[in-house]
Amino acid sequence: MANDNVELMRGEPEIAVRKLAIPIMISMLLTASYNIVDGIWVAGLGQAAIAGIGFVTPIFMILNGFSVGLGSGATSSISRAVGARDHERANSAATHSLLIFLVASVILTIVFILIQKPLLITFGASGQSLAEGIKYGTPLFLGLFAFMFANGGSGVLRGEGDMKRAMYAMIVSVLLNFILDPLFIYVLNLGSAGASLATIVSSFASAFVIMYWILIKKDTYAHVTFKGFKFDSKIFVDILKVGIPASLDMLMMSLAMSVYLIFISSIAGEYGIAAFTSGQRLYLFAIMPLTAIGSAVAAVSGSAFGARNGDYLSRTHIYGTKFAMLFGVAMTFILVVFAPQLSLIFAYTPETAPLIPEITNFLRIASFGLLLVGIGMPSSFLYQGIGRGTTSLAWTIIREVIFTVSCTYIFGILLGFGLTGIWMGLAIGRVIASILNFTYARFTIKKIKKEFSS
Numbered sequence: 001m002a003n004d005n006v007e008l009m010r011g012e013p014e015i016a017v018r019k020l021a022i023p024i025m026i027s028m029l030l031t032a033s034y035n036i037v038d039g040i041w042v043a044g045l046g047q048a049a050i051a052g053i054g055f056v057t058p059i060f061m062i063l064n065g066f067s068v069g070l071g072s073g074a075t076s077s078i079s080r081a082v083g084a085r086d087h088e089r090a091n092s093a094a095t096h097s098l099l100i101f102l103v104a105s106v107i108l109t110i111v112f113i114l115i116q117k118p119l120l121i122t123f124g125a126s127g128q129s130l131a132e133g134i135k136y137g138t139p140l141f142l143g144l145f146a147f148m149f150a151n152g153g154s155g156v157l158r159g160e161g162d163m164k165r166a167m168y169a170m171i172v173s174v175l176l177n178f179i180l181d182p183l184f185i186y187v188l189n190l191g192s193a194g195a196s197l198a199t200i201v202s203s204f205a206s207a208f209v210i211m212y213w214i215l216i217k218k219d220t221y222a223h224v225t226f227k228g229f230k231f232d233s234k235i236f237v238d239i240l241k242v243g244i245p246a247s248l249d250m251l252m253m254s255l256a257m258s259v260y261l262i263f264i265s266s267i268a269g270e271y272g273i274a275a276f277t278s279g280q281r282l283y284l285f286a287i288m289p290l291t292a293i294g295s296a297v298a299a300v301s302g303s304a305f306g307a308r309n310g311d312y313l314s315r316t317h318i319y320g321t322k323f324a325m326l327f328g329v330a331m332t333f334i335l336v337v338f339a340p341q342l343s344l345i346f347a348y349t350p351e352t353a354p355l356i357p358e359i360t361n362f363l364r365i366a367s368f369g370l371l372l373v374g375i376g377m378p379s380s381f382l383y384q385g386i387g388r389g390t391t392s393l394a395w396t397i398i399r400e401v402i403f404t405v406s407c408t409y410i411f412g413i414l415l416g417f418g419l420t421g422i423w424m425g426l427a428i429g430r431v432i433a434s435i436l437n438f439t440y441a442r443f444t445i446k447k448i449k450k451e452f453s454s
Contacts, residue, residue: 006082006221009161009303013316016161016300017293017323023163025292027154027170029285041181042195045132046351049192051270052132054277055125055261058254059116060140065250066108067148070100071155072298072384073243077235078159078222079299080387083306087221089235094156094214094222096235100243101152105145112141123258124265124273136192143200150203153210158299160221165213173206238387245389249380249396256400260422263408267418268358275355275419278346279362286331286367290374293324294381301385310449313386317445320378321438328374332367339363362423369427376434379441386448395437404429 008016042049074097081090120133150173154166177198184194214224264272297320304312335342343359346352376399383392408425411417417424 006160009079009082009300010307013300013304013312014319016303017296017316017320020158020161020163020299021293021296021320021323023167024158024295025289027163027167028288028292028295030167030170030174037178037181040345041185042192044349045185045191046349048128048270049132049136050274050277050346050352051129052125052134053136053192053195054273055120055123055129055133056116056137056140057277057280058123058257058261059112059119059137061254061257062251063108063112063141063144064147064151065254066104066247067101067144067151068155069245069247069250070097070104070148070239070243071152071158072246072295073097073100073239073241073389074152074155075159075295075299076242076302076384076387076389077239078156079161079302079385080306082160082221083303083309086306090160090222091224092232092235093159093239094220095224095226095229096232097152097156097239098149098214098224100236100239101148102145105148108148109141109144112144113138116141123261129270129273132192136196139193139196139200143196143203146200146203146207149207149211153207153214156214156222157210157220158295159302161299162220163296166210169206169209172209173202176205177202242384242387242389242392245393246384248393252393252396253400256405259405260408260426263412263422264419267412267422271355272358272419274352275358275362276422278343278355279359279366281346282335282342282363283366283370286335286370287373287377289327289331290324290370290377293320293327293374294377296320297378298381298385301382302387305386305448308452310445310452313382313448314445317378317382317441320382321375324374324378325372326374328370328372332370335363335367335370358419361420365420365423366426369430372431372434374434376430376437379434379437382441383444388444391444395433395440399430399433399437403433407432 008019042053074093077093078090081093116137117134120130125133150169154169157163157166180198180201181195184190184198188194190197214220260276261273264276297316300316301313304316339360340356342363343356347355347359376395380392380395383389383395404426407429408422411421411425412419415421
């Protein structure tokens with residue numbers, strides 16, 4: 001099976017992107033369902049709990065982003081070794097990756113536990129929403145190792161094209177989360193802390209399954225062994241030169257979201273935060289198919305780059321862009337047309353019912369950004385695949401920090417359009433940056449093709 005996956009990555013790029021994207025898409029939609037399910041159950045705890053979790057969201061994005069980012073570093077390094085037909089290097093990259101996951105999880109757990117309260121206060125949390133945020137956030141930060149090895153281990157599997165087993169592990173995790181959420185939140189009366197505990201336990205189950213395949217069953221293409229292990233600084237740097245920028249991608253998005261929260265809080269207080277948090281959960285769920293296609297592009301482009309095949313690299317990017325745009329249009333249609341019905345998912349109690357109009361407003365405006373985010377997403381993942389993580393990070397900063405933050409401030413604060421202006425800024429900023437990103441990606445591919453042919 002492992003060799004079949006490897007041969008798929010070395011074959012026709014359109015087929016590889018399509019076949020690899022579907023299981024990644026299912027995995028990511030299942031991952032996003034964590035937030036959806038948590039939101040549904042937490043909605044019964046009231047507006048303060050919803051707002052408290054909303055304040056934690058940017059910090060959680062950083063936490064989860066480091067695990068996903070380091071996994072992307074593993075994917076890029078292993079996939080390029082696969083393309084170059086260097087089995088020994090793929091083995092070494094996988095082994096170094098697991099050690100990086102271990103060290104990073106210990107360091108980041110300590111950091112996040114120390115900074116969570118000051119950050120929540122900075123974001124505008126106070127009183128009951130602050131208490132709920134700390135109650136929800138503490139278990140998440142203590143359980144960082146579960147996310148690190150679940151998401152990082154998935155990155156190792158993706159590097160060799162083994163998307164299906166990464167999906168199977170996620171199915172186990174999500175099913176467990178479905179069961180544990182109501183049990184921990186209501187039956188055991190743990191409240192918002194129960195939602196985060198359910199997520200951590202479920203992530204641990206996913207990590208355990210993946211590590212079983214890699215370390216015990218040992219039936220992956222990249223063989224991990226610590227016997228006679230020799231540290232290789234070149235491979236270490238190769239993983240981190242993509243992994244760290246990819247991790248910082250989420251940090252930049254989190255910082256941008258922190259600014260959005262400050263803008264929203266100044267306009268509409270806890271009500272605005274709760275509406276944004278609920279709408280954002282659905283937006284993030286809708287963007288998962290685009291992210292999945294981007295992940296497939298990263299793996300296939302890495303293999304093409306390792307094989308020095310400029311034609312396959314270009315075809316991978318073009319096909320991934322078309323594929324992502326198709327899903328972007330479909331997701332926009334669903335969120336806009338069914339906005340009132342979708343809003344009910346997070347506002348089904350008498351206390352939260354007043355949120356429905358604003359959640360609907362968010363979905364019907366902010367979702368239009370998805371129409372063209374599909375041409376930017378595969379471009380950012382392309383840079384990761386070819387080992388240019390800093391370029392991917394630069395475009396995240398351009399999209400979220402420069403364009404989107406500026407647009408939300410102009411429309412929401414400067415022009416006085418309020419929450420509607422914030423939602424407009426989210427869509428307009430991302431559309432402009434995505435168009436520019438795609439243009440630069442085509443320029444980059446053109447230069448690489450010239451280098452390969454010279």
